Amino acid sequence: MDKNIELANGKLTHRLVEKYTKDGFLFPIGIFSQAEVDAFREELEAIEHAYASIKLPKPLSAYKRGPANAVIPLAARIAKDKAVLDVVESILGGNILIWAAEFFIKEMKTENFVGMHQDLTYWGMGETSGQITAWIALSPSNVESGCMEFVRKSHKDKILPHDDKFSKKSLLSRGQEIKVDIPKSERIFAELNPGQMSLHHGLMIHGSGPNSSNDRRIGIAIRYINPDVVQQTLGKSYAMPARGVDNKGNFIHYPEPAKIFSEESLQMHQEICDSQHQVLMATAKQEGAVWSKPTS
Ligand SMILES: O=C(O)CCC(=O)C(=O)O
Structure with missing residues (x-):
């Protein structure tokens, strides 16, 4: 593990911003201590334990994905953490919104994977550079546990053709995969210790393999945008303010949940999902179960 x-005062140096711009990804960035990450994991697993027997309108797995930050205060807290935002600000500028923060969990010894894809293919935002994903490891994320894999400089491409495979083992809504063969030798494994973070551009070709380790692989992927981004499929969709001001008004703001799964937050989550579902599935050939994969 690297x-x-x-960082310089918690921010990316000019050289690191250049490296991100050139490669389309950057890691490993130390964000949280082992003690902080242990507390996050404990909180997440306590939620999983508690809501195994408390009924919610949708399965818990549906709330851990997509805009988990709308209903789970832990996700919003991590997404709004100063240390994370300081790094993101180096790329997006001082006005930052959260489009969604979602947990990507692969249970130990499972075959779930994420096919190689470009995020922006499905977000209805065009090919903008006004977005970035920060992915933070809450457990070891390495080759054995199925860490993310990036293809250096692939973000310089346009949005490339993708296929909807709707594979049950894929963690993605449409089981999408890019229609380009990526040789193993071109894949950079983004190994992260708990508390470390990677950044990737929405045009970066990336994916991840199965988890053959003896632990769960838990990450939180936070999709940040700046106010210049425009939702082109729907006109308007939703985002949670994180830092600075929204001087463009292209997104409907939603608040941090005051309480886990409060009635208002569940309602808001449903509205956001309905809207994001239309965007994510706009070009799909069949209906997919967005964010409600049976795993974790
Ligand atoms: O967690 C993973 O393995 C993949 C996550 C991903 O595709 C993303 O954050 O864009």
Whole structure:
């Protein structure tokens, strides 16, 4: 596992911003201590334990994906953490919104995977660079546990053709995969220790393999945008303000949940999902179960 890249007062240096711009990804960035991450994981697993027997309108797995930050205060807290935002600000500027923060969990010894894809293919935002995903490991994310894999400089491409495979083992809504063969030798494994973070551009070709380790692979992927981004499929969709001001008004703001799965937050979550579902499935050939995969 690589040593943390060095930040300057919590921000990316000019050289690191250039590296991100050139490669389309950056890691490993040390964000949380082991103690902080242990507390996050404990909180998440306590939620999983509690809601195994408390009935929610949808299965818990549906709330852990998509805009989990709308209903689970832990997800909103991590997404609004100062240390994370300081790094993201180096790329997006001082006005930052959260489009969604979602947990990507692969249970131990499971075959679930994420096919190689470009995020922006499905987000209805065009090919904008006004977005970034910060992916933070809450457990070891390595080759054995199915860490993310990036293809250096692939974000310089346009949106490439993708296929909807609707595979049950895929963690993605449409089981989408890029229609390009990526040789193993071109894949950069983004191994992260708990508390480390990677950044990737929405045009970056990326995916991840199965988890053959003896632990769960838990990550939180936070989709940040700046106010210049425009939702082109629907006109308007939803985002949670995180830092600075929204001087464009292209998104309907939603608040941090005051309480886990409060009635208002469940209602808001449903509205956001209905809207994001239309965007994510706009070009799909068949209906897919967005964010309600049976795993974790
Ligand atoms: O967690 C993973 O393995 C994949 C996550 C991903 O595709 C993303 O964050 O865009």
